[in-house]
């Protein structure tokens with residue numbers, strides 16, 4: 001375990017490879033409504049979640065996903081150049097990698113990009129699974145328009161350890177969200193892909209926890225089990241005591257019913273719930289109970 005600014009970050013696996021490149025482009029126009037651009041500081045992701053859609057997006061070998069990361073060394077410099085020319089718009093950080101995976105502790109590509117966007121007064125939305133995100137609290141609080149979120153698709157850390165074994169524990173993510181909320185930031189949870197309730201988990205318990213942490217919004221999206229995702233998950237679940245419960249993640253009618261319960265529970269706790277988790281983000285100044293969001 002490595003410590004960065006008081007935050008414990010997992011050490012990299014011995015066989016994990018890090019490569020550095022320079023890029024010609026930093027921002028990509030995002031085709032989905034309400035997100036104008038995406039900024040991805042890295043290619044690849046240490047967290048190696050079994051359900052990750054990025055290998056399909058980038059047409060990469062799923063079995064190699066999570067074994068390497070490519071660092072875009074000059075991305076903040078390129079970003080600074082691009083935003084002088086482009087119309088101002090909401091930048092999502094990020095859509096195809098985790099901007100706070102452990103390499104960010106060394107390279108600070110995300111932090112430097114945030115500094116560039118802050119100076120130019122561009123709006124941002126930041127999403128991660130890693131509590132290293134709190135390192136940049138000093139920057140977040142200076143933005144005029146920002147929301148910050150974590151993917152928390154279950155409260156059961158046994159389930160997390162099975163399907164996203166290299167991503168930080170759930171409690172660490174919740175603590176991070178609470179710190180961000182306590183600092184006055186607008187916070188969201190990406191409940192994606194939605195895990196089914198396992199163990200003592202219920203829709204009410206999940207909503208109560210989110211409300212207690214000061215979370216403003218929840219964006220839920222059901223699993224897309226195609227493209228080898230189901231097979232990757234099955235291989236992780238063998239001999240697990242919660243395998244049968246967890247496999248309901250790809251049971252469409254069951255998950256739909258659970259998400260309806262979760263939506264009700266969230267709303268009754270004062271947490272705005274968005275049931276369509278496509279990469280689409282409502283205007284941060286409005287609250288749209290039927291809207292949708294980009295959250296992974």
Ligand code: SF4
Nearest residue numbers: 045047048049052097
């Ligand atoms: S943290 Fe996000 S980008 Fe990284 S492997 Fe998991 S789902 Fe994919």
